[in-house]
Amino acid sequence: MAGAPYDREDGLPPSAPPHAAADAYDPNYVPDSVKTFVVHLYRHIRDKNVYEIHQMYEGGFQRLSDRLFRDAPWPSAEAVAPYCDGDHVFLLLYRELWYRHAHARLSPLTAAHRAESWTNYCDLFSVVLHGVVNMQLPNQWLWDMVDEFVYQFQSFCQYRAKLKTKTEDELNQLKQFDKAWNVYGVLNYLQALVEKSMIAQILERRRRAWSSSPPPMATTTRAQQQRAQGARLLQHDWPPQDTLPPRDYHTGLKCLAPIDLNQQGVYTIVIGSHISTIYHYGFANLMILPGCNTLKVYITFWYVEATREFNKILLYILKYKQYHQKSPQYDQILKKNEQMYALLAICLSLCPQNKLVDENVSTQLKEKYNDKMTKMQRYDDEAYAAYDELFSYACPKFITPSPPVLDQPLTNYNQDAYRLQLKLFLYEVKQQQLLSGIRSYLKLYSTITISKLAQYMEMDEATLRSILMTYKHKMHAVDSDGKIVSSADFDFYIVEDVIHVVESKPTKRHGDYLLRQILKFEEMIGELEKVQLD
Numbered sequence: 001m002a003g004a005p006y007d008r009e010d011g012l013p014p015s016a017p018p019h020a021a022a023d024a025y026d027p028n029y030v031p032d033s034v035k036t037f038v039v040h041l042y043r044h045i046r047d048k049n050v051y052e053i054h055q056m057y058e059g060g061f062q063r064l065s066d067r068l069f070r071d072a073p074w075p076s077a078e079a080v081a082p083y084c085d086g087d088h089v090f091l092l093l094y095r096e097l098w099y100r101h102a103h104a105r106l107s108p109l110t111a112a113h114r115a116e117s118w119t120n121y122c123d124l125f126s127v128v129l130h131g132v133v134n135m136q137l138p139n140q141w142l143w144d145m146v147d148e149f150v151y152q153f154q155s156f157c158q159y160r161a162k163l164k165t166k167t168e169d170e171l172n173q174l175k176q177f178d179k180a181w182n183v184y185g186v187l188n189y190l191q192a193l194v195e196k197s198m199i200a201q202i203l204e205r206r207r208r209a210w211s212s213s214p215p216p217m218a219t220t221t222r223a224q225q226q227r228a229q230g231a232r233l234l235q236h237d238w239p240p241q242d243t244l245p246p247r248d249y250h251t252g253l254k255c256l257a258p259i260d261l262n263q264q265g266v267y268t269i270v271i272g273s274h275i276s277t278i279y280h281y282g283f284a285n286l287m288i289l290p291g292c293n294t295l296k297v298y299i300t301f302w303y304v305e306a307t308r309e310f311n312k313i314l315l316y317i318l319k320y321k322q323y324h325q326k327s328p329q330y331d332q333i334l335k336k337n338e339q340m341y342a343l344l345a346i347c348l349s350l351c352p353q354n355k356l357v358d359e360n361v362s363t364q365l366k367e368k369y370n371d372k373m374t375k376m377q378r379y380d381d382e383a384y385a386a387y388d389e390l391f392s393y394a395c396p397k398f399i400t401p402s403p404p405v406l407d408q409p410l411t412n413y414n415q416d417a418y419r420l421q422l423k424l425f426l427y428e429v430k431q432q433q434l435l436s437g438i439r440s441y442l443k444l445y446s447t448i449t450i451s452k453l454a455q456y457m458e459m460d461e462a463t464l465r466s467i468l469m470t471y472k473h474k475m476h477a478v479d480s481d482g483k484i485v486s487s488a489d490f491d492f493y494i495v496e497d498v499i500h501v502v503e504s505k506p507t508k509r510h511g512d513y514l515l516r517q518i519l520k521f522e523e524m525i526g527e528l529e530k531v532q533l534d
Helices: 032-046 050-068 077-084 088-105 111-130 139-161 168-176 183-197 199-210 222-235 249-256 271-287 299-324 330-350 359-376 381-394 416-442 450-457 461-474 510-530
Strands: 447-449 476-478 484-486 490-495 498-503
Touching (some): 050 088, 077 088, 088 111, 111 168, 111 183, 139 183, 139 271, 271 416, 299 359, 381 416
Antiparallel strands (some): 476 484
């Protein structure tokens, strides 16, 4: 049964020493514990026992990987075939786990291994698209499969872009496997799976139904299998933002449009899916502005949207991350959590919206990035450097999806896409820095003459008037009802060359504050009750 203890073997033949090197690995040797694992997993998949499959996938596979294959591959699919009746689809799933483990634990991976993984994904997805799939998999496995597919595509693009240190044999392998992980092939498979699942149409029908009565939470029944897979694809950075042409984040947001982020549904069942969705959605909103003049009508709409969604997911992680500490995805959850705090710091520095940020999230943000946010409020070189540092840490892994030209001299171009996105972002920051300087001065005064502020800003009065109108224009957004509203934390008007500043006072929510304090006291009382006095 899933969860039963396995034999503590080292994955090597009995004659091998207990700590034999990874190069002693025999792909045809199958330890008894692996035989047991394969037999039980195959039986549960055949019986469509989703609960036991999940237990073995998240528990048994990870435990065996840590015990027996920390620095070595799992036995080959051919070696375990006798223990699953040679089932073709099961062996495709096993190879998917095999290559995922290899990408996570083994280094360096050759172009041949990467190409073989691509072929296995093609065969697996072809079965889903054109075959009769008589099985059910847990939502977590479906999500991880698509997540790994995109990750391996990114990893291969990075690998083949580092040409400077490639050996002659590695270059020959790149030429041999030039069709592997082709960007059009990757996108075609993802698009075909989305269309096969009909998830966009299903979500549209649900959206219309939600207006009258909310549907029950999604479950993992057979009828929902393909739509669950489709939802994973639809929201998993699809099309991958890192593969879109520069500035085309708007297309990424349009592809995500069928999913209502404010509604609980299939994309929120798996925490990794939920977090990845909001991370890429928020980042796309942050980056939609650089270079896109047609979208700058109401600049704060995009920053406000990113801030609102980052705040919600960070608050969710803050409340529930302790329940995922034993999950294999826990490290990734923490990494995305830190990256989104950095992106939130950028959003609030470019467009202050503190009223949208929960007190607990705000406290965490100040502990992590208070110094950098103080620097980013200025408009000098230190502010520029702070934006550069946070963006570099928090951005996705940008790639150049086109294959390399394998001519001499060989150069590395794996950082080209990242540098382009960073350049576009910092260009937008530079434009915003003048507005940030205006804001800094206006926050100090209730009234100030235009001539005096122009002197402080070291510019002529005509230029300052233009910047003031630009600030006024950009600090407005369109709300959900289509009305134009101010999203700035203060307003100003000019009368006879005098600027009058009106600072808005946020409404204090005393009830929320009291509830938070009550919960804190209850937690303290609970901890005190656990203490046993001598």
